[in-house]
Structures are given as structure tokens and as C-alpha cells.
Amino acid sequence: MPRPYDVWLSEVMLQQTTVQAVKPYFEKFLRLWPEVTDLARADTEEVMKAWAGLGYYARARNLKKCAEVVATQHGGIFPDTEEGLKTLPGIGDYTAAAIAAIAFGRRSAVLDGNIERVFSRLYRVETPLPAAKPELRALVGEMTPEERPGDFAQGLMDLGATICTPKRPACALCPLNEDCLALKTADPETFPRKAAKKEKPVRVGAAFVAIRPDGSVLLRKRGDTGLLGGMTEVPGTEWTARIDGDTTTASRPFDAEWEACGAIIHIFTHFELRLSVYRANVAARFERNGDPATGNAWWEAAETLKDQALPTVMKKAIAQAIPDAFRPARVTKPRNVPT
DNA sequence: AAGTCGTGGGG
DNA sequence: TCCCCAAGACT
Structure with missing residues (x-):
């Protein structure tokens, strides 16, 4: 056995x-x-x-x-x-x-x-x-x-x-x-018979991907209960029932040149999330470690992003801001060499 | 008891 | 595209 x-x-x-x-x-x-x-x-x-x-x-x-x-x-x-x-x-x-x-x-x-x-x-x-x-x-x-x-x-x-x-x-x-x-x-x-299921509500929110010149990204840890408990995320707003109009301005984690780079849609078990993604390139000396406004955040090197406790929805958000964030490292060899 | 809790694949 | 759902547990 x-x-x-x-x-x-x-x-x-x-x-x-x-x-x-x-x-x-x-x-x-x-x-x-x-x-x-x-x-x-x-x-x-x-x-x-x-x-x-x-x-x-x-x-x-x-x-x-x-x-x-x-x-x-x-x-x-x-x-x-x-x-x-x-x-x-x-x-x-x-x-x-x-x-x-x-x-x-x-x-x-x-x-x-x-x-x-x-x-x-x-x-x-x-x-x-x-x-x-x-x-x-x-x-x-x-x-x-x-x-x-x-x-x-x-x-x-x-x-x-x-x-x-x-x-x-x-x-x-x-x-x-x-x-x-x-x-x-x-x-x-x-069979089996089962009760009819209810439709999924939509929730909206924003995620903020801050990038230093060396490619490191600002991350923080979620509380260890509830949705994605104990997992890592980029700073963002709460996810709320859909409200018309832009509510992200007041929710930005800190002042920077935030640039909208589209949205992702992610389906959870009991709701659909529409997450607006923003990107900002910040100075190398930019410090937000342990800042209450960003929830005990830290800078994670680009090479080790893929090894973090990032749930799929967060990888999608980061990839929206940095398209090749989770791609294998660049191969230096030229691609157009006939074989 | 009914709601909460992820993600990826298949029809 | 959309819907279903997969060797459930916890509150």
C-alpha cells in the first residue's frame, strides 16, 4: 500500500x-x-x-x-x-x-x-x-x-x-x-440532480506595477485569510462591485507617472474580476520598502519574479504591464541563422 | 445552509 | 465564445 x-x-x-x-x-x-x-x-x-x-x-x-x-x-x-x-x-x-x-x-x-x-x-x-x-x-x-x-x-x-x-x-x-x-x-x-447556480457578479479594481530601472518590481503580501490569502501581489485597489467612472486616481499607492496599459479579466469561482493595470517607471533610489501606503512592500528582481508566491491573476496583471516578465530569459544567439 | 475559495481545459 | 466543471474544506 x-x-x-x-x-x-x-x-x-x-x-x-x-x-x-x-x-x-x-x-x-x-x-x-x-x-x-x-x-x-x-x-x-x-x-x-x-x-x-x-x-x-x-x-x-x-x-x-x-x-x-x-x-x-x-x-x-x-x-x-x-x-x-x-x-x-x-x-x-x-x-x-x-x-x-x-x-x-x-x-x-x-x-x-x-x-x-x-x-x-x-x-x-x-x-x-x-x-x-x-x-x-x-x-x-x-x-x-x-x-x-x-x-x-x-x-x-x-x-x-x-x-x-x-x-x-x-x-x-x-x-x-x-x-x-x-x-x-x-x-x-x-444525474446527479443539482440546484441551479446563480450568475457571477462583476467586480472591478486597479493594479499598479512600479518598475525600477534595473527591472525590479514592487510587491507586497496579502493577509493570510480570505481570497488569495497569504499570497503575493502588486499594490492595488480593493475589488468592488462595479461603479461607473474612474475611482483609481485616489487609490494610487504613491505619486508617480502612472500609465494605463489596459485591463485583464480573470474569472474566480464566484465573481469575475476586471482589473485595470497601470505601469510606472520610477527612479532607482525610489524607496517604498515597508511603506504603510503600500502595505509592507519590497522590490523583487526581474529574474526572481517567477519564483514568488504570485497567484495566476497577479502574473497576468504583471505580464500586462511587462509583456515578457515571465518569459524565459533572452537567448543571445541570433535567431535568423539557418540551420 | 449557503457562501467562500482558483485555475485551466474541454465540449 | 461561453459554460461546465475537477479525487472538497471550511465557516
Whole structure:
């Protein structure tokens, strides 16, 4: 059976995230911190840098906290029961059951989005999500075998990911097609039932990219709770419900020759952000380190910008102001040499 | 209980 | 282009 540390790390990364997106991050984390005790000792800022781009940053904060608890209160050994695992930060119903089954062979009822879909179709569950979860978990619990419960769970998840897909499920290939109640009524795609979702509001704001002659950029750190908590950003305004007219003038972090360089649109889970981007070239001696107006900011060299804990929306804003900020270093070799 | 919390890819 | 959503947790 796989190491609990590997299972935990991958399951947390896979929360609401595709396997493809997780792969490089999983490998990077194992390379940087091979054991849970390594992660427990790591600098939180380094963990946030390594997580940057993967999203849902509370996961990274909880990952670090969880590693510390396991290291200091459990002697570096993960609890081997579902209940014990659930007490740890960032481990909820699904992740606790998954680790218990996959890493410890426990007969726990694993219920994720894939298995919700498979079982809501198999039993034609009319209750909409998320209200149907207890019912679905009970059905999964009945079917979960004593032997290899981890493989059972992973098999169901693979079935949901490849055959019993949200749209156009490949029912002809499904090993459960003889028993599927939703297939009998020819409408498997309409399951699981779920409540209608509301539309996304628009928020607007401005971001300010200050550049010294050496190419360094002014950055600052966000508070460690809420949206993009603990991550790095360029100075900017609050993001508010759309207001007509320009509100950025009074919100500029400091006086400079700010030049508008367009806007970016970024879609978060529950709102759309329209961020106006401004750029200013400032003098080399320009000092804003620790300035309250810019929120404990610092100057970051151009070469190390890509290694910061910058969420994707901030990389997009900086790239809007400095188009090649995150491109690979210039190759000095002439490009027009025939080969 | 319903809202908050990212991002990138696919249909 | 737009909409959906992906191995959810926390408040």
C-alpha cells in the first residue's frame, strides 16, 4: 500500500483540481519535502511559492498546518483511522475516507464528485446535491468490500472520470450498465440532480506595477485569510462591485507617472474580476520598502519574479504591464541563422 | 445552509 | 465564445 504521506499530499492537491494540473506540483513537493517531517519544518512562505498557480490557497496553508500537527503531535505518523484523520486541518469527509481506504486498507465509504455521479445514476437518486450526500454515502458504504477497499474507491473514481462522465457517458462500455437505473430510463446524463447556480457578479479594481530601472518590481503580501490569502501581489485597489467612472486616481499607492496599459479579466469561482493595470517607471533610489501606503512592500528582481508566491491573476496583471516578465530569459544567439 | 475559495481545459 | 466543471474544506 502507498505511503500515507503520498496519499494525503495527492488527495489534497486533487481537491477540485484535475490530475493533469496536479502532476507537476506533486512531483515538486515530493522533491522539496520527501517526508511529512520535512514539510513540517519548511518555511510557510516557501510552501506558498511552491503551491502558486494551483489555486484554492487555503489548501496550502492547511497542508502546512497539518504537517506540523502530524510531526509534533503524532510523532510524524498519520492517524490510521477515518475519525483521527478528520481532526487534521484540510482533511474533510472525502479525504479522510480516501486516506483511510487507500493508505490503511480501512473499509471507509469514499464519496467524491465522481462517485456521487456514478451512484446517483446507478440508483437513480432524485434528491439534488448536496442534500443527497448522506444517502449516497450510505449506498457506497453498503457496497464497499472488506478486501481492497482502496482499489474499490479508486476504481469507482476512474469509472466516473473515464466512462460515467458528466456529459455523454460511454454507457455501452460501462461494466455496470446492466444494473444502472438511470440508463434503463435513458436519461443518465440528467444525474446527479443539482440546484441551479446563480450568475457571477462583476467586480472591478486597479493594479499598479512600479518598475525600477534595473527591472525590479514592487510587491507586497496579502493577509493570510480570505481570497488569495497569504499570497503575493502588486499594490492595488480593493475589488468592488462595479461603479461607473474612474475611482483609481485616489487609490494610487504613491505619486508617480502612472500609465494605463489596459485591463485583464480573470474569472474566480464566484465573481469575475476586471482589473485595470497601470505601469510606472520610477527612479532607482525610489524607496517604498515597508511603506504603510503600500502595505509592507519590497522590490523583487526581474529574474526572481517567477519564483514568488504570485497567484495566476497577479502574473497576468504583471505580464500586462511587462509583456515578457515571465518569459524565459533572452537567448543571445541570433535567431535568423539557418540551420 | 449557503457562501467562500482558483485555475485551466474541454465540449 | 461561453459554460461546465475537477479525487472538497471550511465557516
